[in-house]
Amino acid sequence: MANVAAKREISSAEGEELSREAKRAKGDDKNGEESGNEPEWENILSTFTTTSVLSDSAREKIMFLHGKMAGDEAVVVLEKTPIREDSLAELFRDSKLRLDMRNDIYSSYRLQAPSHLNEIKTTVVCPATEKHVKKYRRQESFLVEETGDDYRSVTLPYIQEQSLSLQWVYNILEKKAEAERVVYDDPDPEVGFVLLPDLKWDQKQVDDLYLIAIARQKDIKSLRDLSSEHLPLLHNIFHKGKAAILERYNLPASKLRVYLHYQPSYYHLHVHFTKLGHDAPGCGVERAHLLSDVIQNLQTDPQYYRTRTLWFPLRADDGLLGRFKEARRL
């Protein structure tokens, strides 16, 4: 899921960039077709040879390629176009169908459409630099199984060695940064937290609402540190966070997905609030833990998250994955 998140960020950043560029080109580009009727067909891609697939998404039908075009380094992005309602009649009339499967009232086919009804959006960066190539390269993820002992012998030492700065988190808690973005602030040192929009959310619409609650307690690294003594803190974040979102965004609790990540991307306890139905990066079952479930599990077993085996994805270039390999746990 981390993978997909990274990809999606690239995709949407790229999409924005492309559309801005397209707009610019519309104004500046003087070599457009004069007649406006006949399309200008090229075959520059016939000289393209693929070196590697940098990343792709079967769900989004997009592929990022690195290769060479007439001697130059190039990045090519292929993306199937959305299905258009206004071409359906022609599509059904002029396509060929190949039966794949039939069972009861269900059948499935492969449909071959006239190619002008089924284009592929193609973006070329040429000559491309190493920076372009890196930008589009995706890393594979691997599911890691971490017992309580693995946590103490592999993960915890790794986290401590890294000692990544949390200064930006403390800046938020102390109102030294992003103070104007804070949606709700509970100053209690034990159960208090700060709620603010995640940077991924542009706050333009609630459809993709995404907020983060950051606990004021500084010594809780992750889910693994939680025990029943933290129940008042978790309850407080759960209830006041939902109430603040209802008040500010008019979105009731039944429309929210409230969860923690394991592994988190930074080791200071924080909780994600995203809109149900918005496919937020990182909301997959392999990384997300519903806060309501976490509370219930701690109520039943105060040491639940200290003793249980937990599973999570790690990217191939994650140092922690290397440690799990060294420990022969992968």
Place this chain on the structure above:
Amino acid sequence: MANVAAKREISSAEGEELSREAKRAKGDDKNGEESGNEPEWENILSTFTTTSVLSDSAREKIMFLHGKMAGDEAVVVLEKTPIREDSLAELFRDSKLRLDMRNDIYSSYRLQAPSHLNEIKTTVVCPATEKHVKKYRRQESFLVEETGDDYRSVTLPYIQEQSLSLQWVYNILEKKAEAERVVYDDPDPEVGFVLLPDLKWDQKQVDDLYLIAIARQKDIKSLRDLSSEHLPLLHNIFHKGKAAILERYNLPASKLRVYLHYQPSYYHLHVHFTKLGHDAPGCGVERAHLLSDVIQNLQTDPQYYRTRTLWFPLRADDGLLGRFKEARRL
């Protein structure tokens, strides 16, 4: 590189399937081509007229349609297929390109591919009932909280009243349908299961691998029915399912997300196997339960899923949501 190998293997598996299908067609279908080389083409969709677009996703390039086909109500799902690495060379050689924009090192095109390299996966439900139409119509979702008591007093009676036909499941288990699609079959009546590709997966690449394991035991409706007595069944599905996927698709367990849905879309125990990194619909934390977690929870508490509160999303038009409202549980 492992990816490439796996893709090639799928291609050849697909090739085998095609030739098997061609053989079947030759035997059963009296109006098939005599040569046995040409695929079996249909044009049933030419009689389809669209009544409405039930939902669509520009991001996923998918569209759900309601309409009529030769007098019958029908639902048609069109989904563009993922881009295939093994067809890139042919794609670049044989496609036409139309320049849309050029600016500095960036350019963008519309690519028209040979139609056999750019198919649209088409699923037809015909005749379709109002329930099918409803299933695909876009709806808001609400998160429901279900205690063990709620399950027994609200959910279970509702499921029993609905008594939806599971004939298509039994057809698969009894090899009366889709027998040629089965990837692995364990015939044991207690712990056995059938593993086959989900209809959402076109099997052309492992990137969006999606298989379903259907238990042979017929009396397990969902997660709620599971207790420690089912651990041998769950272990068997988990281990043999992963082994079968490694053998057939060369995809190791560390690349798999294995989970159950609650609520499931049909009440006969089944387990989802999807590729980690593929953002499969329904893999979100609000609906998916990792099989490894389910096993661990049942090992610790044999009645875990019969007693715990569970959360899940229900669409606005789901009859079960109405029942929760009537019971003042929402």
